[in-house]
Amino acid sequence: MTSQGPDTELPLLIRAARGLEVERTPVWFMRQAGRSLPEYRALREGIPMLQACRTPDLVTEITVQPVRRHGVDAAIFFSDIVVPLAAAGVDLDIVPGVGPVVASPIRDRAAVEALPSLTADQVPDIAQAVRQTVAELDGVPLIGFAGAPFTLASYLVEGGPSRNHEHTKALMHGDPQTWDLLCSKLAAIATTYLRVQIEAGARAVQLFDSWVGALSREDYVRYVQPHSAAVLAGVADLGVPRIHFGVGTGELLTVMGEAGADVVGVDFRVPLDEANARLSGRYPLQGNLDPALLFAPWEPLERSIDAILDAGRAAPGHIFNLGHGVLPDTDPDVITRVVQRVHSRSAR
Template sequence: MAELKNDRFLKALMREPVDRTPIWMMRQAGRYLPEYRETRAQAGDFMSLCKNADLACEVTLQPLERYPLDAAILFSDILTIPDAMGLGLYFEQGEGPKFKQTVRSEADLSRLIQPKMDDHLGYVMNAVSTIRKELNGKVPLIGFTGSPWTLATYMIEGGSSKDFRHSKAMLYSQPELLHALLDQLADVIIDYLNAQIKAGAQAVQIFDSWGGSLSHAAYTEFSLKYMKKIIAGLTREHEGRKVPVIMFTKGGGQWLDVMADSGADALGLDWTTSLATARAQVGDKVALQGNMDPCVLYASPDKIRIEVDRILAEYGAGTGHVFNLGHGIHQFVDPAHAQAFIEAVVELSPKYHR
C-alpha cells in the first residue's frame, strides 16, 4: 500500500497535533454531485452501483477531485448486511429501501443467513481494496456499518419508519427476541468491519442513525451495549498504525458521558449539541466529529463561512476535532456551496492549531 500523504484526519481522531482541522462530509459521494448522478445512471440502480467495484471507486473519488477533503468514505450502504442475511433488499422509487422479508418472530430469526464475508459481502471488500489502491495514499479511507439497533429497525419494520412501531413493540414486549437479533447482528458487524480493515479501511464509523429514538434506559440496553461489543471485537491496529473508530448516534447528545466510555476514539455529533458543551463533557477521552446543520449549505457562501467560523470557535483551540456536517449532505445542495463550506474550514481553522 502507498504511503499516506495526508494523515491529519487520523491524527485528529487520535487527538494528536494537526496543522488545521480536518474535514470530510457524510454522504460526500452522493446525489448533489452531477457526476455522481451520471455514474449512477450508468450503473442502472443503486445496488448495482454498490456492487460494481470500479463504479463504487469512481463515485468515492469524485468529491476528492472537486474539494480539498481529508478523507474518503467507502461508497456502500448500511443495509448490505440485512440483505446478505437473506431479507431481499430492494428500492422503490421515491420510497427508499424496503425488504421482501421481515424479522418479527423466532421463526423469522432462525431463517436468517449467517453471511460469509467473501461470499455474501465480497463486493464490499472488492470496493474497499479498489478504492484504497486508487487513492494511492492521497487521504485515508473510512469503512462503515450501521449499528445493530439501526439495522434491526429496518429488518423488523421492513424498511424506513417514522415511529418504529414494530421495533419498539418488540423491545418492550419481546426483549429477549430483540436481544437475540442484536447479538447476532453485532457478531456479523464485527466480521464485516474487520474484513473492511483487512481490505484497506484505515478508520471505521458506526452509524447509529436511529439510536436517538430510544429512551435513556433503552439506548444503553439495546443500542450502546451492542456497539460496545463491536468496538471490543475490532482489529484496532493494521499496517503498523491504529485504526480509529468513530461512533455516531444521531440525536444522542444527551448520552455523551456513557458514549465516551464505549471504547470509541471519536464521537460524531449532530447539530443539536453544542461542541463546547460536548468538549467540556468528554474532556480528553475522545475526539469529536461534526456538527454543522446540513441545511446551512442552502445559505449563501458568506453565511456558510460565518457558521463555520462560529463552530470552529465553539470547539476552540487544539486538536481532537474533525469538521463534518451533523448528518449527510442533502441531495439538493449546490456543489459550489459545499465547496465554500470546505474551503472555509481549510482557511479558518489553522489559527486554532498554532
C-alpha cells in the first residue's frame, strides 16, 4: 500500500487505515466505552447488558462517553459480539462476571442446521443507534464491529467462555462438514450485522476474533480463515476500512491479513516493527500497548507509548490502541493522559 498524500477531508483514523499521510497518529481503545468510566457505570446500573445493547439512546450515550472524556480519534459502537446471535433468536444471556452463556450448546448437525439466520429487519434498533451516534459524534468516525465466526462458534459450542475450547476443537476436527456449516451460518450473521452498521453510517469496522489465538496456524488456515474471509469480503463493496484483530495471534498475523483485512490489529505480545516485518509491510497496523501497563507509574508507561509509536512508523499506517481491551479498574485519567501523549509525541 502506498501513501497517496494528505486528504484532510477524511478523518485521521480513516487516513491511517488507508495508509495515507497523517499529521499525527490516531488513537482509540478497545473497550473504551465501558466499566472504566464512572459515567458508564452510573448509566448501566440495574440494566442488563443485552437490554442496554438494544436500547438506542443508551447505546449512543455510552458510545460517545469516551470520545467526550478522552478526546480519542474514533468511537467504537457499544455492543457485544453475541448481540446478533440473540437478535437472530439464539437463547443466551450475558451473565455479569461470566460473559455470554448459551442455554443449549450447539454440538451436532441437527443443532447447527436449526441455527437461525439474521436479517437486517431483525435489528432496526442497531441501525437507529448507529444513526443517532453518528449524528452525536459530529464528524468523529464510528467503528462498527462484529465477532468473527470462530469466536462466535466457540461460545455456541462450549456454551460460554472457555479456556481450552475442547468441544469446539472436537467438532472442528471430528466433523469438519458440520463445523464448516456452522461457521458459514455465523459468517452470514456477522456480515449482516456489519452491513447494517456501515449502511447506517459506520466509517470503519473491526472483526474481533477474541479466542482464535487458541489455534495453530494450520488449523486456522483450514478451519477458520475461509469463514473470516467471507465476512470481510461480504462488506468489501461498502468501501470502509476493515480491521481484523485477535488475541494471542502473533503466529497468525499473516494469515489473518490474507483473510481480507485492510488493517491488522496486533496484540501486546509482538512489537509492531516485528509484526510489520512478518506482514512484509503490506498492512497498516493497529495496537498495541499492554492494557496492564495503564496501572504502572507514568514514566515506564510513557516509555512504552513512545516505543510503540516509534515501532509503528515502520508500517504503512499506524492506529494506536491497546493490545486488548481496557481493564475495568483502569483509571480513566490515565487513559486521557495516554491520548494526549500519543497526540503530542506523534505530531508530524
